[in-house]
Amino acid sequence: MNAQHDSWHFSRPALADAYLQGFQLGLVSARGLFARRRMGKTEFLKHDLLPAASKAGYVAAYTNLWDDADHPGQALASAMWLALEPKGISKLWESLNTPIKKMKAGGKLPMGAEASLELDLAEKEKLSIPAIQAALQAADKSKKKLLLVIDEAQVLAAPAHKNLAHSLRAGLDIRKESIKVLFAGSSEAALREMFSKTSAPFYNWAPVEPFPLLGREFVEAMVEQVQRLARQPLSLAEATGAFEALKETPEFFRWYIERYLLNQELGAKNALETTLLRVHNDTAHVKTWKELTRADRAVLLLAAKGVQDLYGAAALKQLKVILDLQEVTATLPRTSLRRLTGQKLQLLARIDHGTYRFEDQEFQLWVSARSTVD
């Protein structure tokens, strides 16, 4: 957390307390909360709820299953271990991993390096079930209660993760007294389904409620913060109007404030207009990005950052790192660039051998602001 983040974060201590109170009173041991994207769930969970829980004497574990939606088990196991026994985590994977290493040493895996890396993650995912069980047992030994916060929890509802979900529920079911769980997600439907389908692993396990949204007080706090920094104060009425125009979305409102501060001479109306445009573009960019393969995204990342020779050794090395592969040949950028320049996408245009430019500069800026292919 940097200082800048601190000064702009609008704390919600009462809301954090309300959640903890609910657990404390023993009324519920698990809750599900949902709100649209960019409404402040993650920010609240990480920066308000977790610190409040720690202060109240919980061991607090947080994981966002979207960070690696294919491997939620590893994310859960790691988060729990990190909170319970930060020193034990690498040793844990090491010991659980031994059987795979032995198999490899015995030459039973005749695939290429890329395939075996995939296999590592897949194997590790299977091992995450015993790893979670071990973490639950470690929690039993702790004097403190555990608060487990699972952000983007709907990932667990995917059929591929059924075993994991069943095992997690079984482990949590017998520990309702000592382990409290908060499920959060941006899809109300997906979250509800997780808890309401009789066949689902978490059937009837947690009430699902809307996450209380940020409103007037948030806008006031941001305006006050602007007054501290700006030569030209921002009127509350103007800011309130902008918040409404931006569909009361905290993330967009922060863009607006930033825009205002950086271009005060252009005024509040201009800040809102540019922000609305940015929101519009962003929605389109997210959609485009989602439809691309990871390899295509990685190539775009390099192109956006101005890499000149996308087939060169340096570029291949970077692709290897970004995509977490053991080997990358020029075939990868070649195949991607064919798609990215093709009729259907038309995202890049070829300038020279290995050198490409973006068709849309706005999109280039958007891509270059990203650091991963997720």
Ligand SMILES: Nc1ncnc2c1ncn2[C@@H]1O[C@H](COP(=O)(O)OP(=O)(O)OP(=O)(O)O)[C@@H](O)[C@H]1O
């Ligand atoms: N309490 C807050 N104080 C200041 N800014 C906030 C606050 N909550 C949210 N924001 C702004 O909104 C942005 C989005 O918030 P956040 O990532 O928490 O949303 P989310 O609901 O988790 O969205 P998603 O479903 O996309 O993950 C933050 O990066 C921040 O700029």
Ligand SMILES: [Mg+2]
């Ligand atoms: Mg979030």
